[in-house]
Amino acid sequence: MSNTLLITGTDTEAGKTVVTTAIAAYRQKYYPQSSLGIMKPIQSGVGDRELYQHLFALDQSPEETTPLYFQAPLAPPIAAAKENRTIDLALVWQTLLKLQKRHDFVLVESLGGLGSPITYELTVADLAGEWRLPTVLVVPVRLGAIAQAVANVALARQTKIDLRGIILNCTQPCTEEEITDLTPPDLIESFTHIPILGCLPYLEASTNLEQLAQVGSNLDWEILF
Template sequence: MVILIAGTDTEVGKTVLTTALTAYGQKYQPQRAVGMMKLMQAGVGDRELYTSLFSLDQSPQEIAPLYFDAPLAPPVAAAKEGRDIDLGVVWQALQSLQARKDWVIVEALGGLGTPVTQELTVADLAASWRLPTVLVVPVKLGAIAQSVANVALAKLSRIDLRGIVLNCTQPRSETEIAELTPTDLIQSLTNIPILGCLPYLEEPKDLDKLAQIASDLELERLMPVVMGNW
């Protein structure tokens, strides 16, 4: 099974959720093979973090099939290097991982509206490739509107959106979380379930802590087939 970790924007917590789910799988279900993948990467970041945290039976090309030096939107980064964006390379890497792994966690880039080519966005790719998706929303002012807008894009694109995961990008009290991201209101406006809230992590590389916060999510709704088998 594949799950795409998408977000409302950059720096909202996609990597935290991606690494937390991987840590959960490796700690609590070591008999199952978990694969990780970044759709495409621009600048140093996630691929390097994945390989520093986990022992992955994957080549660098399987982890990030397309890699650009400049930390820019892929079409812009590719143009700077005089390269084309070959989505076939990404698709082949994903198919290879699916054939070898029980569960593949794919981290998107930017938000659902982020361009991956001159014509396509992350939402377009998620829909075309039929990737079950979870949306990461940061706990901050404006989160309600961001949730509504991104869910509307997901529905317009006919994405299989499994749920929303809230993420604290800075320390937040329970009162702040309830006021900035009121669960009932967001669910009522979007008709999409909120699967939990990730706390702020001072040390986002603590694998035990990452596994623990993943276990607090409604994983059965996020990945029902996998959880049913596990």
């Protein structure tokens, strides 16, 4: 699945959505001839699907963007149980295959973090490994980030994920000194043996496509692909 990239994170507030939109904005600006698909396989509550539809002119239906949609903003197995529904991963897989055939490049934003449950038996990490999705891990710039990065990379290795790199993300305004102190790239790379692809600054107006494309262009694309 070389034309697909999974964006996952260390937890639910790591900044996966801003990273996904930054990469999407970059691709649309600098590779306008390349068709782009975006997928949020499972969504609980209003959020990312609506944002993607607002920001990007996507050649896909809302159902293709989010095959499984639940009302309650809870972990999918719990949200599904509240609606007396099941998690139909076959539907998600078939939708992904359709997007891959139709588009040159497909971004897939996972729910939660690598350890987040998709069903009562499977986590995001399990699915990423089984479906062989090239993956980037979003690590928020804050205290405890080093330990989170190390733990998530260990989980990625355990589930045989093709982890291409780590993207640091400022979830609040950060100085260069704070970024270096809280998420020192050399130390994280030393412990994880995974390259840092860049650091996204705090974006107050995360719907500004020009700004998103600019920060997306600062990522290390040569390592990523």
